[in-house]
Amino acid sequence: MTAYDDLTAHIAEYHDLLCVLNTLKWDMRTMMPAGGAGERGKQLATLSKLAKSIFVSDETARLLDAAEAEIAGADADSYHVRALRQTRDAYEIQRRIPADLVGRIAALGAQSEAVWAKAKDENDFASFKPYLKQMLALNIELAEAIGYADHPFDALIRQFEPGMTAARLGQIFAELKAGILPLVERIVAVDAPLPLNLWEAEYDLAAQKRLCQEMATLIGFDFERGRLDTAPHPFEISFTRDDVRITTRYDANYLPMSLFATLHEAGHGLYEQNIAPELTRTALTADFLGQYAVGGASFGAHEFSSRLWENQIGRSREFWRLHFSRLRDYFSEQMAAADAELFYRAVNRVRPSLIRVEADEVTYNLHIMLRTEIEMGLLEGAIAVDDLPEIWNAKMQEYLGLTPPDDRRGVLQDVHWSFGGFGSFPTYTIGNIIAAQALAAAHAQMPDLAAKLAEGDYQTLLTWLRENIYRHGRAYSTDELLTRVTSEGLNTAPLLDYLERKYSDLYGLN
Amino acid sequence: MTAYDDLTAHIAEYHDLLCVLNTLKWDMRTMMPAGGAGERGKQLATLSKLAKSIFVSDETARLLDAAEAEIAGADADSYHVRALRQTRDAYEIQRRIPADLVGRIAALGAQSEAVWAKAKDENDFASFKPYLKQMLALNIELAEAIGYADHPFDALIRQFEPGMTAARLGQIFAELKAGILPLVERIVAVDAPLPLNLWEAEYDLAAQKRLCQEMATLIGFDFERGRLDTAPHPFEISFTRDDVRITTRYDANYLPMSLFATLHEAGHGLYEQNIAPELTRTALTADFLGQYAVGGASFGAHEFSSRLWENQIGRSREFWRLHFSRLRDYFSEQMAAADAELFYRAVNRVRPSLIRVEADEVTYNLHIMLRTEIEMGLLEGAIAVDDLPEIWNAKMQEYLGLTPPDDRRGVLQDVHWSFGGFGSFPTYTIGNIIAAQALAAAHAQMPDLAAKLAEGDYQTLLTWLRENIYRHGRAYSTDELLTRVTSEGLNTAPLLDYLERKYSDLYGLN
DSSP states (O other), X not given: OXXXXXXXXXXXXXXXXXXXXXXXXXXXXXXXXXXXXXXHHHXXXXXXXXHHHHHSSHHHHHHHHHHHHHHTTSOTXXXXXXXHHHHHHHHHXXXXXXXXXXXXXXXXXXXXXXXXXXXXXXXXXXXXXXXXXHHHHHHHHHHHHHOXXXXXXXXXXXXXXXXXXXXXXXXXXXXXXXXXXXXXXXXXXXXXXXXXXXXGSOOOHHHHHHHHHHHHHHTTOOGGGEEEEEXXXXXXXXXXXXXXXXXXXXXXXXXXXXXXXXXXXXXXXXXXXXXXXXXXXXXXXXXXXXXXXXXXXXXXXXXXXHHIIIIIITTSHHHHHHHHHHHHHHXXXXXXXXXXXXXXXHTSOOOXXXXXXXXXXXXXXXXXXXXXXXXXXXXXXXXXXXXXXXHHHHXXXXXXXXXXXXXXXXXXXXXXXHHTOTTOTHHHHHHHHHHXXXXXXXXXXXXXXXXXXXXXXOHHXXXXXXHHTGGGTTSSOHHHHHHHHHSSSSOSHHHHHHHHHHHXXXXXXX | OHHHHHHHHHHHHHHHHHHHHHHHHHHHHHTOOGGGHHHHHHHHHHHHHHHHHHHSSHHHHHHHHHHHHHHTTSOTTSHHHHHHHHHHHHHHHHHHSOHHHHHHHHHHHHHXXXXXXXXXXXXXXXXXXXXXXHHHHHHHHHHHHHOOSSOHHHHHHTTTSTTOOHHHHHHHHHHHHHHHHHXXXXXXXXXXXXXXXXGGSOOOHHHHHHHHHHHHHHTTOOGGGEEEEEOSSOOEEESSTTOEEEEEOOXXXXXXXXXXXXXXXXXXXXXXXXXXXXXXXXXXXXXXXXTBOOOSSSHHHHHHHHHIIIIIITTSHHHHHHHHHHHHHHOXXXXXXXXXXXXXXXXXXXXXXXXXXXXXXXXXXXHHHHHHHHHHHHHHTSSOGGGHHHHHHHHHHHHHXXXXXXXXXXXXXXXXXXXXXXXXXXXXXXXXXXXXXXXXXXXHHOTTHHHHHHTTOOHHHHHHHHHHTGGGTTSSOHHHHHHHHHSSSOOSHHHHHHHHHHHHHHTTOO
């Protein structure tokens, strides 16, 4: 297998550079002193350019050709063939993207993000408009370079969720809306404040840190191959499966902030830590199109793991029945008048709200649909940037029954469009869908799983996830992965079932 | 200046990669979970190889030639000309070093360091011998590749202290021995234990951390452009002047450990933070021969700054007269029976000892001379590896009047030879010499400096050091720098004066 080995060695070094880029980004967001930002930006730019020049090179083309010739006829399901195909796909797309376009998007993004931040602070959409128009134009240019059959959105989402299209999302969203909108209505009709507000007390930050560390350990995050730090916007990032960094943020009053961000990022981390070791430094643990070292079939598939551990496990009644006493060990005064059931209800209250990142499990997907539909409209020219605030507010009224009092709490709330992340929002909802499918499949295959989870045995689920999903890294697409596990591709029914079951019980509906 | 600008842009990207390597090394020693070591090693190797291939390239040669032609006749003292010369020198030497030699040294070093660690633990020099023999042979090969006129040591020390030679060190050591050996004898004759042992109490680690942060700030370390973290072997490393990381280590009983390591590393950090901004990303803030982003004329010149702030300032009576109350604020119980004078004496006690890293200011240089003389002997073949323990012990007896009870506390104590750092030991002593010269010059030029330091004004000294030394980065050699400031090159007299003055006062000699 000489030609394949040569390609593998070349790709391994490219992969190393992507891991190094991740290290720089992690440091930038957790450790770097403020003064370091300017030069760090240059270091990132140099290394990104260099990494790209190594990947999009005559050498890669030559090695790819030779390896493909050598491996022709091999098992199409083998990691070897899969790695080769991923590399070829990314190479062909990267080649089509003009060398300067990514740089122009990055340069505009840096400017535009600063303008957005100011515009949000000052509730001044007009000042952000010209930048958003330029960013939209560049993203349309990017979509044309990547190529698509039906809709420019298809090209952009391919960067995050290969196989997904605008048309298919339309179908998925229709199914979700049909299930979620009536559910929200039924909940709103009966929702009432809890008898006790837990978030007026103060929760010592050092104790929160210890608790978060303990919770991440509890669900199986391996601190021999990972760390938990603090970041203003929590994230997970890995430098191979052997070094996975997760972050959280702390609010002295609002304990769920650190707790659920930790479970969420630890969920991402579990994916990375449980990828098969032999995939390290290969195309199956990096997104060569996005030039980002990450395992998992797609961004949606990665999000499945974070949402499964955060929501389906971490916000379950069983979880808090078992672990509420830990909370009380750390915060005996603050939790004196609470019990497991109250805490469970406090972290699962459903209320239509203006801000996506504060939304509950049920309404969250509505925020995503709203954004995605607007992105599609912008890209196809059906929506003008000038009309965005109006359209945003109309959709908020339609989906959530609320009208933002200002653009700051409306169209200006998310950073994504300022740096050009078009096409990424749906991955959050896709993650929710996969999480429900995967957990349903696990329960179906292991009838005693519910009992084990209720006893605090998370290793059984983790092992199942590792064997069925995690270990494959990016070898299979989301649909392939799901089909291997559930004998069907992406399907909204289990998510709708899960929400219906959990919340009709919690709110005593029916 | 087109050609020069082209070279500068090329070099800036190479410099970026060296800063990235530093980031990886910092993370490895402060943050990385244990499991990350294996893959991090590969990432470092890939990036080092890539950086070297960018520097030792036809492109560098072409750009260098063009820039030299363009700049011919420019002021030989200008930063431009200096940067060009540094780049040319490093390029010519790097070209002469066989591509695989550095890799062979690194590979053997990784193995050999592990063997050394075990040999030290088990007091078993015999098991380390074959590795040391191989490492010596590779270093002789390296010396031949670099080239030298008189002594192979001259080639190796050129990596750390350009301009220094074995012959010149022989002269320097003779002068130092003539001053230090009798001083040690006089001190030993009158030394007695202090009336109070401060290092039996326990010093809270969190309080130590706050104190260290405060002390680094006190002498001018800028935390907007730097951090202080924990590392088992404290070090300073920078990713440009705008992001300088220092580290220390903590011993619950032995407060001076964290305190003086912090002042030492902050002293290194002050050098980096005060280099002229226009030298960022140029040959004047990196050692292109060692492929290491570091400012300062040489390793010795860098060590001058750490030793000046740690010893000449941080271990002075004036310093503790002023700041002992801070210590007592943090550790009122532990310091209840102490006063500034006792503390001053406790951190300046002179006693011949077996271990270099525990040695005081006076005997420290003897440990360096011993090692350097042995290295020279090994390289010229006058000393055989087999005879090392005997020779080590004989020299210990000669210089310090002690015989190590075992090799662990003798020839096996330092890691340096295991990874091949031949030629680096003398930079510690050169740093001590420069520190004394520089501070003497500052006092001579600013008659009120002593009064300012006694009042706790460190900014005056810092400004003088910035204007006269720090800001130039690597533009001048150690001798040139000193000549600009004191009208003579390296000179041992001020160090001997300083030691004589401080310790004859402290011990009531004469």
